Amino acid sequence: MSETLDERSWSVLSATVNGYIRMAVPVGSRVVNRLFGLSYSPATIRNVMADLEEEGYLTHPHTSAGRIPTAKGFRYFVDNSSFSMQEALPESASLSSFLDVILDESSPLDLLEVLSSVMNLVARMTNYTAIVLEPGTRNEERLLSFELIPVGERHLLAILVTDAGAVYKRTVLLPEGFRTKEIVFLGDALNASSRNVHLSKIREKLFDEMELLGEAYRETLQQLFFHNRMPEMKLFRTSRFAEMPEFSDASVLHAVMEVFEEKIALLEIFEDLVRQGGVSVQIGSENPIPGLKPCTLVSVPLLNGSVWLGSVGLVGPVRMQYDQVIPVMQYLSVRLNHWIQKTLPSQSPSTT
Amino acid sequence: MSETLDERSWSVLSATVNGYIRMAVPVGSRVVNRLFGLSYSPATIRNVMADLEEEGYLTHPHTSAGRIPTAKGFRYFVDNSSFSMQEALPESASLSSFLDVILDESSPLDLLEVLSSVMNLVARMTNYTAIVLEPGTRNEERLLSFELIPVGERHLLAILVTDAGAVYKRTVLLPEGFRTKEIVFLGDALNASSRNVHLSKIREKLFDEMELLGEAYRETLQQLFFHNRMPEMKLFRTSRFAEMPEFSDASVLHAVMEVFEEKIALLEIFEDLVRQGGVSVQIGSENPIPGLKPCTLVSVPLLNGSVWLGSVGLVGPVRMQYDQVIPVMQYLSVRLNHWIQKTLPSQSPSTT
DNA sequence: TTTTAGCACTCTGACATATTGAGTGCTAAC
DNA sequence: GTTAGCACTCAATATGTCAGAGTGCTAAAA
Numbered sequence: 148m149s150e151t152l153d154e155r156s157w158s159v160l161s162a163t164v165n166g167y168i169r170m171a172v173p174v175g176s177r178v179v180n181r182l183f184g185l186s187y188s189p190a191t192i193r194n195v196m197a198d199l200e201e202e203g204y205l206t207h208p209h210t211s212a213g214r215i216p217t218a219k220g221f222r223y224f225v226d227n228s229s230f231s232m233q234e235a236l237p238e239s240a241s242l243s244s245f246l247d248v249i250l251d252e253s254s255p256l257d258l259l260e261v262l263s264s265v266m267n268l269v270a271r272m273t274n275y276t277a278i279v280l281e282p283g284t285r286n287e288e289r290l291l292s293f294e295l296i297p298v299g300e301r302h303l304l305a306i307l308v309t310d311a312g313a314v315y316k317r318t319v320l321l322p323e324g325f326r327t328k329e330i331v332f333l334g335d336a337l338n339a340s341s342r343n344v345h346l347s348k349i350r351e352k353l354f355d356e357m358e359l360l361g362e363a364y365r366e367t368l369q370q371l372f373f374h375n376r377m378p379e380m381k382l383f384r385t386s387r388f389a390e391m392p393e394f395s396d397a398s399v400l401h402a403v404m405e406v407f408e409e410k411i412a413l414l415e416i417f418e419d420l421v422r423q424g425g426v427s428v429q430i431g432s433e434n435p436i437p438g439l440k441p442c443t444l445v446s447v448p449l450l451n452g453s454v455w456l457g458s459v460g461l462v463g464p465v466r467m468q469y470d471q472v473i474p475v476m477q478y479l480s481v482r483l484n485h486w487i488q489k490t491l492p493s494q495s496p497s498t499t
Numbered sequence: 500m501s502e503t504l505d506e507r508s509w510s511v512l513s514a515t516v517n518g519y520i521r522m523a524v525p526v527g528s529r530v531v532n533r534l535f536g537l538s539y540s541p542a543t544i545r546n547v548m549a550d551l552e553e554e555g556y557l558t559h560p561h562t563s564a565g566r567i568p569t570a571k572g573f574r575y576f577v578d579n580s581s582f583s584m585q586e587a588l589p590e591s592a593s594l595s596s597f598l599d600v601i602l603d604e605s606s607p608l609d610l611l612e613v614l615s616s617v618m619n620l621v622a623r624m625t626n627y628t629a630i631v632l633e634p635g636t637r638n639e640e641r642l643l644s645f646e647l648i649p650v651g652e653r654h655l656l657a658i659l660v661t662d663a664g665a666v667y668k669r670t671v672l673l674p675e676g677f678r679t680k681e682i683v684f685l686g687d688a689l690n691a692s693s694r695n696v697h698l699s700k701i702r703e704k705l706f707d708e709m710e711l712l713g714e715a716y717r718e719t720l721q722q723l724f725f726h727n728r729m730p731e732m733k734l735f736r737t738s739r740f741a742e743m744p745e746f747s748d749a750s751v752l753h754a755v756m757e758v759f760e761e762k763i764a765l766l767e768i769f770e771d772l773v774r775q776g777g778v779s780v781q782i783g784s785e786n787p788i789p790g791l792k793p794c795t796l797v798s799v800p801l802l803n804g805s806v807w808l809g810s811v812g813l814v815g816p817v818r819m820q821y822d823q824v825i826p827v828m829q830y831l832s833v834r835l836n837h838w839i840q841k842t843l844p845s846q847s848p849s850t851t
Numbered sequence: 852t853t854t855t856a857g858c859a860c861t862c863t864g865a866c867a868t869a870t871t872g873a874g875t876g877c878t879a880a881c
Numbered sequence: 882g883t884t885a886g887c888a889c890t891c892a893a894t895a896t897g898t899c900a901g902a903g904t905g906c907t908a909a910a911a
Contacts (some may be wrong), residue, residue: 150908173875193875211874211891257670292648296660304666306658308648314656316666318609386756389741389749397741400752405740527903540855545904563903749867 148204157183157227159195160204164224168466168492172212196280218431218465220444225469226429232474242475250486258457262383262449262483266459270383273472275463276407279444280417283378286347287454288313293341295325295334295371305334305371309346311371313457315374322355322363332439337372380410393441393464402438412436417458421448426476431465443467447480451487459483502554502813509579510537511547511832512556512759516568516576520818524540524603525565526841529548550786570783570817573795577821579782584826590624594827596839602838610663610809613773614801617734618811622735625824627815628759630798632769633838638699645693647686647723657686657723661698667726674715682719703710732762743815745793764788770811773800795819799832803839811835 149343152160152482157299162183166174176189176196185192196214198203200456200461202221232239234251245268260430262279270277288309307315321327341349351408353372394441406412416434420427446460459479505510514535516527528541528548537544548566551557556572568576584591597620601613616629622629638769641662648656659667673679693701705724711716737759746752758764768786781796791814798812811831813824 173874177874189874190876190884190886191882195884207875209891210876211872211889213874257668265741292656294646294648294658295642296646304660306646306666308656314658314668316609372878385759386753388758389753389756397747397751400742401738404741408736408738526905529903541903542855542857542905543853546854559904561862562905563860563901565903651889 152204152223154201154215155207156195159187159192160220161215161224161228163196163199163214164220167216169213170467171466172461173215174178175210175213177318177371178213179396202207218433221430221465221469222433225430225473228470230470230474232478239475239478242268242272242478246482249484256295258449258487259381260461262457265483266381267383267473269459269461272473273461273463273468274384274387275461275467275472276385277383277386278456278458278460278462279381279383280460281379282414282415282418282455282457284346284375285311285316285454288346289343290341290346290349291374293338294332295331298361301325303327303330303371305374306326307372310343311451311454313376315376317365317374319370322367325363325367325490330371333348333368334371371392378414380414383406391402391464392488393466399441401443407438412439415448416444417448417460420446420451421455421458424448426473426480428469428473441465445472445476447476447483449483449487452474456487502577504575507539508547508551509538512568512572513576513580514517514847515548515551515557516572519566519568520820525567526561527565534597543798543827549589549644557564557755573782573821574785577782577825580822582822582826584830590689591827591830592622593680594620597795600835602834602842605620610839611731611733611800614809615715617831617835618733619735620741621811621813625813625815625820625827626736626739626817627813627824628737628739629735630765630810630812630814631728631733632733632766632810632812633731633819634766634770634781634809635806636698637663637806638697640698641695642698642701643695645686645690645724645746647683649683653677655682655723657726659724659726661804662695663803665728667728667823669726671719672721674719677715677719682723685720686723689820702723722848732766734759739815743816745818751793755794756823758790760790768796769798769800769812773802773807773822774800776800776802778825778832780821780825797828799835801835809838 151492159179162179163174163425166178166182171222176192179185179192180187180189181197182305183269187195194423196231198428199220200207202212203217204223205214206217208215228231259279259281260304262281265281266277288311290307291404292306292308294306298307301321302318304316306319308317315356321330337349337353339353353368359370359382360368385404388394388400394403398497413436416429416436420429427444427446429446434440434442434444441464442462444460445467446458448455449457459476461476463472510529511766513694514531514537515526517598518530520536528544531537531544531548532539539547548557551572552559552566555569556575557566558569559566601616609632611631614633618629618631619843640663642659642663643659644660644834646658648658653673655673656668656670661667673682689705693704702725705720709720710721737756740746740752740755746755750767765788768781771779777799779796779798781798784792785794786792786796787793793816794814795817796814797819798810799810800807801809811828813828815824
C-alpha cells in the first residue's frame with residue numbers, strides 16, 4: 148500500500164525516529180551522522196531528510212530546527228522494524244516469570260484481577276500508562292448459576308454467575324407483603340432449568356412468563372434478574388504523563404487526563420479494535436479521540452474463542468519506545484490468550 | 500487554644516482569604532478596601548495586615564506584593580466562619596433531590612456504587628476531586644451467607660456475604676481427585692452454623708477444625724474461606740488539578756497525581772480520621788503526605804454504629820471554596836449516615 | 852490615641868533589543 | 882553521487898528599560 152523507501156532513506160528515517168524517541172527534541176543531520184554512525188556526511192543526510200520531508204515522513208518545526216517524524220514517519224518505522232523481545236527489554240525475564248506465577252492455573256481466577264496485576268507491572272516496566280478493560284454485560288454469556296440470598300429482613304441479594312467467569316450481584320428491597328419463598332422458589336427453578344443457556348434467551352423467556360404476573364412482582368423480578376454489569380476500566384500510572392515534555396502544556400495534559408477519566412471514548416476504541424485481533428498500534432491522530440492525538444495506543448484484545456472478554460493496552464506519547472512496547476504486548480497477547488483458553492470453560496456455540 | 504482576633508483583624512483576614520480564594524493572586528490593601536467594602540482605608544488595612552503577618556496568619560511573597568493567607572490563616576478562617584448550605588451552593592436543591600432518588604430504600608443497594616454516583620455529582624458541582632473509599636476486609640463483619648458454586652469441571656466459586664452488605668467472591672481450582680461433594684457439604688454446614696457470627700470467630704473455628712485434615716484439603720479450604728477484600732478507592736475528576744494555577748508546575752502536579760495513584764497514603768489518612776467522626780478539614784501541610792501539601796482534604800467517615808463502612812472526601816487546592824465545600828460535606832454526612840443506619844442491618848455487639 | 856493621606860521605595864512582569872548557536876539550503880568542488 | 886563550505890534563518894537566552902502594584906513609614910487629621 149505505502150511506497151517502499153530505499154536503503155539509505157530508511158536508515159536516515161529510522162535513525163531520526165530513534166533519535167527523536169530518545170531525546171524528545173528535533174534531531175539534526177549532525178546528530179544522525181554522529182550518534183548513529185551513518186556513513187554519510189551531514190550534508191548528504193540533509194538532502195535525504197529534505198526528500199523524506201517532501202514525501203511526508205518528517206517535519207520541520209521551523210527553518211533552523213532539526214527534523215521530527217510525522218505520524219506517517221512513525222507508522223512506516225513501526226511497520227518496517229522488526230522488534231524482538233530479548234534485546235528490547237532487560238526485565239523481560241522477570242515479566243515472564245511473573246506470568247508463570249500469576250497464570251498458574253491453581254491460583255484463584257478473576258480476570259480483572261489478573262489483568263490488573265499484570266498490567267500494573269507492565270506499566271512500571273515500560274514507564275507508560277497501562278489500561279485494563281473488561282466490557283460490560285455480554286449476551287453471549289451463558290448462565291452457570293443463579294442464587295438468591297436473603298439479607299436482613301426485607302432484602303434479597305441476587306447473584307448470577309456466567310461461564311465467562313463473571314459474577315453479577317445486586318441487592319433488592321422486597322415490597323411490603325412480598326412472599327419471599329415464592330421468589331426464591333422461582334430462582335431455584337431458573338437455576339435448574341436455564342443452566343448453560345445464553346443470558347439473552349433467559350431474558351426472553353422470563354419476559355414471556357412475566358406477562359402473567361402483577362405489577363409489583365414484575366418490577367422486583369426485573370431488578371433481580373436483569374442486572375447489567377457496567378464495563379470496568381482500570382488505569383495504571385496515568386501520572387506519568389505529567390512528567391513527559393510533550394505534555395508540559397497544561398491544556399494538553401488536561402485533555403489527556405479527561406479522556407482517561409471519561410473512559411467512554413476509550414471503551415469505544417477498544418470495542419472497535421476487537422475484530423482486528425492481535426496487537427494494534429494507533430499512532431497519534433490514527434485514533435478518533437481529539438484529546439488523545441498526541442498519544443499512541445498499543446492494545447491487545449483477549450478472546451475466548453470468538454467471545455471478547457477484555458482488553459489490555461498501553462498509552463504513551465507518540466514518541467513511544469516502540470521497540471520495547473510492541474514485543475511486550477505481543478508476548479502478553481500470546482500468554483494471556485493462551486491462559487484464557489486453557490483456564491476458562493470453552494464456549495462452543497452448540498446451545499445457542 | 501488559638502488566640503482570638505478582634506473584630507477588625509477578623510474582617511481583614513476573612514476578606515483577604517476570600518479574595519485569595521477567588522482570585523488565586525496575592526491580595527493588596529486596596530482590593531480588600533474596595534471589593535469587600537471595608538470601612539477602613541487601605542493604609543489602616545496595611546497596618547492590620549502587617550500585624551496579621553507578624554502573628555503568622557498571612558505572608559508576603561515579596562516586598563511589593565499583596566498578602567497570601569498561611570495555613571494558619573486558612574485554619575482560623577475555617578474555624579471561625581459559619582457556612583450555610585442554602586446561600587453557599589446554588590445547585591444544593593438538585594443535590595438534595597438527587598439524594599432523595601438514589602437513597603430511596605427501594606433502589607438496589609450497593610454502598611460503593613451509591614457513594615460513587617453521589618460523589619461523582621458532588622465533584623462536578625464543586626469542581627474539585629472527589630474520593631470514595633471502601634475499606635478492605637473488616638473482622639467486625641458477620642457472616643450472612645456462604646455459597647459454593649461449581650464452575651466448569653474443576654473450579655469452585657465461593658461467595659461470602661456479610662451484614663455490611665459486602666460480597667466476597669473467589670474462584671478456586673480443586674486439586675486432582677478432590678471430592679467436590681464433601682467440600683460443598685462442608686460449606687453448607689458452615690452456612691447453617693455460622694450465620695451472624697463474626698468473620699474472625701469463624702476463622703478461628705475453621706483453623707481448629709482444619710488441624711485434622713490433610714495438606715491438600717487445608718490449602719483449598721483456606722482459599723475458599725479466607726478471602727481478603729482489598730480496600731477499594733475511587734477518584735472522580737482528578738484531571739481538575741491540571742487546570743488550577745497552583746499546579747501549573749509539572750512537578751507539583753505530578754506529586755499530587757502520584758498520591759492519587761498509590762492510594763495507600765490516602766487510605767491511611769482516612770483510617771486515621773474515622774475516630775474523629777463528622778467533617779474533617781485538613782488544610783495544606785496538616786495532612787502527613789508530602790505530595791498533598793498544596794492541597795486541602797475535606798472528608799467524612801460513614802459509620803454503621805461503630806463500624807466503619809467507608810469514607811467520602813473532596814480534595815482541592817488549599818485555596819478551596821470552603822464556603823461551598825464544608826456545607827455540602829456536612830449535608831452529605833447527615834444524609835448518608837442516616838441512610839446507612841436505616842437501610843443496613845444494624846450491628847448490635849451482642850453476638851461478639 | 853486612632854485613623855488616614857502622602858510619598859519614597861521595592862519588586863515583578865511586560866516589552867524591546869541584542870547575541871548566540873544550532874541547523875538548514877544551496878553551490879561549487881571532489 | 883557525495884561532501885565541504887558558506888550565507889542565512891530562527892529559537893532561545895540574556896540584557897536593559899519601564900510601568901504598575903503594593904508596601905512601609907511619617908506626619909497630619911480626627
